[in-house]
Amino acid sequence: MTQGHSSIVQPGGPLAGIRVLDLAGEAAAFAGRQLGELGADVVHIEPPGGDPMRRRSPYVANASEGEHSLHHHLHYNANKRGLVLDLHDEAGRAAFLRLAATADAVIESAPPGEMDRLGLGFEAAREVNPDLLYVTVTPFGQAGPFRDWQGNDLVAAAASGLMYLNGFPDDPPNVPGAEQAYHMGSLVAVASMLVALVGRERGTTPGAHRIDVSMQEAAAMATLQTANANIFTWHGRVPKRVGLAAEATARSLFPCRDGRWISFVVPIGAPALYRGFLDWLEEESLASFPGPDWVDPAYQAAHRPALAPHIEALAARYDRATLFAEGQRRRLLVMPVNDAADLLADAHLEERGSFVRYRRLGRQFTDVAPPYRFSETPAAFRRPAPRLGEHTAEVLADLDRPPAPRERRTAVSEPRSLPLERIRIADFFWLIAGPSASRVFADYGADVVKVESESRIDTIRVVGVQPADGGSSNTNGVFNDCNANKRSVTLDLNHPKGIELAKELVRASDIVTNNFTGDRMDRWGLGYDDLRKVKPDIIMLTMPVMGRSGPYRQYGSYGNGVIAFSGLSTNMGYPHRPPTGIAPLYSDFAAPYFAVSALLAALYHRERTGRGQFIELAQAEAAINLLGPDILEAAEGRLPPRLGNRSRDHAPHGAYRWCAISVRSDEEWRRLAEAIGAPDLAGRWLAIDARRAHEEAVDARIEAWTCARDAWDVARTLQAAGVPAAVVEDLEDMTSRDPWLSTRHLLPVSRDDEGIVFTTHAQPARIDGTVPALRRAPRMGEHNEAVFRDLLGLTESDYIELLAEGVFR
Template identity: 30%
Template sequence: MADESAESAEPLLAGLRVVETSRSVAGAYAGRILADCGAEVILREPEGGHPLRARGPLFAFLSAGKRPSPGDVDADVLIREWDDLPGPAPAGPVTVDISPWGSAGPWPGQGRPWTDFTLQAECGSLRLRGVPDSYPLMAGGRPAEWVAGALAATAALAGVRGGGTARADIPLLGVNAYVTNLFVDALSTLTGASREPVVMRRRLSPSVEPTADGWVGFNLASAQQLQDFMILIERPDLLEDQELSTHAGRYAREKEWTAAVHAWTTRHTTAEILERAALFRIPASPVLSGATILRDPHVVARGFYVDDATGTFKHPAVPFLFDGRRPRAAPAEPGGSEPRPRPGKAGGLPLAGLRVLDLGTWWAGSFTATLLASLGADVIKIESTRRIDGARVLGGDPSAEQWWERGYFFLGINHNKRAITLDLTQPEGLDVLKTMIAGADVLLENFAPRVMENLGLDWDGVRALNPSIVMLRMPAFGLTGPLRDRVGYAQTVEQYSGLCWVTGYPDGPPVNPSGPADPMGGANAAAALLAALHRRAATGQGMLVEAPLAEAALTMAAEQVIEATATGVVPGRAGNHAPGFAPQGVYRCEGAESWLAISVATDAQWAALRAITGLPRWHEDASLATYDGRKAQEDLLDRELQDWASTRRAGQTAEELLRAGVPAAVAADPRFIHDHPQLGWMFEEVGHPVAGKIRLPVVPFAYDGVASWSVLPPPTLGRDNREVLSEVAGLSPAEIDDLIARGICGTHP
């Protein structure tokens, strides 16, 4: 493999012109991805300047490689970000609109005030985070904005591939719901959950735990890993305790279980624990901050943090590689304003005609493939009856008939795919896959690197079968570096990247922010893959795309490193407080699990809140008229707001505040978010042969001409064996019968 620190020979998106009018991280990151891949990106700042300029170095990072607008220029892609209703799409270029609500539903055009915090409350994820005896917690770092940016870049490149005239509509509320709700809405539909309010704030256990010198994070994704963990902490006696083998049992006996875990972790250093966990292949990570990540040997070996152009701070490098090299942006030099030649719009979906072999598992890999399938690609999901996708077992009832078809996570992330099974440990199964690779456009996988290499299907092996294929590899930590063989999931890389470090109560441990690293990794990888396919269309040559899950998470946590190296201040945990907002919090109202979120960003919003509460002290203390004065008293303001809210109805109060121009929201129940008036579009009724009729979340944005995202329901195991093995692999009915008889393919695990 080539030296990953070297620059690629030619930008992948050379000749593509993008005009970006962003207001937040979402639009700015979309433009940054396209610039990194070689597009000419022209930044058109809103009147009064870009709001991110107030965040200094973060703006410098996100605007690198772009050039200021010289006036009206013609473009291939428009990225536009709005405070409310997206404007009309111009005829011609691909247009991607980012806004809080999108352009459909009852809320656009109402001037409804909002912040990232109120979106987190409105979408339901706030109630999933924290501990039962305290208030719900926000996810630190505004994760949905980063995912929205990656989705915007993906939609833009899909539109370019589809003919150059299309519009995508990306609502931040919908992205928030998809990114951090963990598909509990699908689970509630499957189980017929009661509408009675319940406390859903539970920490994974084990998760982030104290060590002799810091914190370590665990993520157990299987029963085997839990059993190995009990051996790791020197408690083999717990193996016989059936109650502790379940999440519910560990919650019920939380004090006893946590004491057993901490009795061992606090006797060992983080490094000792990681070394021992690696022997068991238990996913584990140090819990790092914006300062400590810079010294991590793996990111140092991969050269992931680099100096900005002025040398005043460090920031992440591009979080994906092409043929082993990180891409280089096109020079931010003035270009012409001549009209852009555009092909006529192709019929159908933009990725129609693209064949993708999907070896992805869990959320990140499966989400990438689902994005491609929803945009028209023929995606063939490949599992083994010996090794089914782990998402199938999450939440399924092991006592139910065909339990592996009822996993709510699997159902939520595998729309629009055909599905086969092949035992790749058998030569005959591997030969069938190789035949399919020879005729495919894309091969996608997110295993640990050793898995494909042991099959002889590393990049050299795949390229020998098909020189024009694009291979997307999404290992947790990348293909090089000291952690290349470590297993990792979303929680693992959230712990590693710093996302946990800024999520949690001010006096409490770091907290996992509920999974945004997976959809960030999936969307990031999809954008990189489409950039590679754009290049292949010009050259006919295949390419290896490496999109590590950890580097996507590190990019989402970029502001921590940027701030730490620019100012020496390392951001930490502040509950629901955040720079630029005061007061900001969630307050218990009348009724069970009834919470009101309030987020004040301006002096005018403060004046409106003060008038509604009528609290005398707020009128008497002149210092509260300014942000600095409120920030200095935000803990006291929280206590006063809690006293005021405790006798009020959350819904009525939120509406009163919104009418006065104060960002507010009821913290929604994520189990029933499919009933939300502004989110119903994101859930489609699917007829599944085992789960029955169920409303499932689909791709969290709208795309020109797509009335319904769900064309094929999530596939049952091996549903399309005969069709695909005949049509794609060229096997005869007798050959397929033989594979089934020998257990090389099948429909039961």
């Protein structure tokens, strides 16, 4: 794509006709970009001097701030129109409310209460528009003890538990690269807004709604596996940073012969592949593993550390490209540890059109393309980021035209119903990334029927934390967290009658989901072309790791390999350390929100048109969309530096025994100096350039003060002074010391017929002040009779006959 100005590149998209007023700062800038890709008309409202995001580095080469900010302007404000309004002026406030009357949604990230004080908050906005969706994204949400705490990406990542897990034991915890707390907050904001939009459109939850997103809770979702809350509540253990320690069961990164790094994982629960890997080691004369034990998934999981030295020796024999190709040929989960330049040179991504090129400011830019592909309503990079006020006259002129009639939907459900009630999903997802997506639908009222099989048990039923007195495939803590509120049926999809019943389930459903590699559903006769013959308006989403086309289309991976491939390992950490990246399988918890948004956008489109469609979401491309401006910068010939916990824009900025502290202005530096009893610092190193030039000395002064204090006391002292700070929370903090997470986000779930309490993540957004109730994940096949007999109408004799034939296994 080539263009020299900001005209719309591609009209349409599943959200065509939706207007969003984007007042968000850096905390939720990605939300507006994502909604624009999906077809919404996103109007970014800036103050007369421009959004502060325009002044963040890095800049276009040989340029300075303003239009040339690669970081938060050219990247995050793409797909938006630009409008200048002074909301501190009466005329500006009046114009905003007139715009709100024509909009479907507002997104803002102001400190709680600020928009209300301006007369522009939720109550004022819904007075002029009784159907408005009002979304807020803040560090700690609109309620709770930390509501008014100052925060940014570092603070939210620290408070979420995500930061504590990253890095080496003798280093400070590593903040994820490319501001992942901001990304998670934005992803949750878009998905939650679309939940409310679909509920409004369908009449299940009509009217205006307030959607409150806490970045702390959004980022905490990514700890669901590596620091599953039940590890502490059942066993009293706190997961630690392990770096590349050989005894670490989670190690997946190894250096290759050419000095490059590889992510190498042998899939648990696949005996033939595991045996093939052990045979490879024997072929290379590296090790011998006789006996049958290694085909048992539980044995594999318990003895993974024993394999690390052998994988390291194998990697040392091969260049990265050779090991990547050979490992995937053997169907092992082997992925290169890429940086942004590697991604731009990758043949698979180029063939798939994973990047977009356009002209702006007299030069060509390369940015990441949307990760989803819709068969009916394509998502697209629609326009470059606007010049300051570029569309002000155009947008305000719309106010002088008669508004299009707005259809009011009448409630079709009981009061306090959930927005996605009367939606059903035939859910073929397994592992973590897929089930985490369908769980969002289940939480908000959809009937999600998980289709599984005893002949191929979902690995996450088996591998993961179990209760202290032992467990089973029905008591895994991670499985419960990913599959709460769902129903479960078992079907043998290698049996013709199993396929027939699967199609009958599809006939009774609105959505079909799967995350199998390649054409697995097609080979069962359950591909999109097969299923729309059964249900013409079906919406189907497939979520393979590398997509359905391109040289890597048959390649598989877990989340650690997706992180490595996508560049999320090489843009963080300390420069002298190996690229360990984000310790949790982060993409498994970010990609689901892309999937949720894509499906909800397709549902909205179907409500308007009656047409279903097919959606492909490659997990690797979803992860690449979390790199922020790294692709833009790499295309200019520069790689983002690995800064540890430091920042290009703020100083000091880091973790100090282990409280995260970020100073964003000279005034905050004065406040910090007073709070730590060092008033001499207030005048010394006052300017940001001086603090950067003496960052080692600055860090040493702060570290000396924090080392003598409890981290919670440090955070409260600095927050009382107006300085952004938060404890770098570990799992014990999250489950017992944090007064909000421990009581409002990590919730107990149980059932009457067993004595197990599962600690489970609630949804990280509150719609109208509440989160959906949680129901324990289903036992395998628990709902066979309810689904096959009550829903699909099998007679008792037919059901018993199919049971005897082994169809329900």
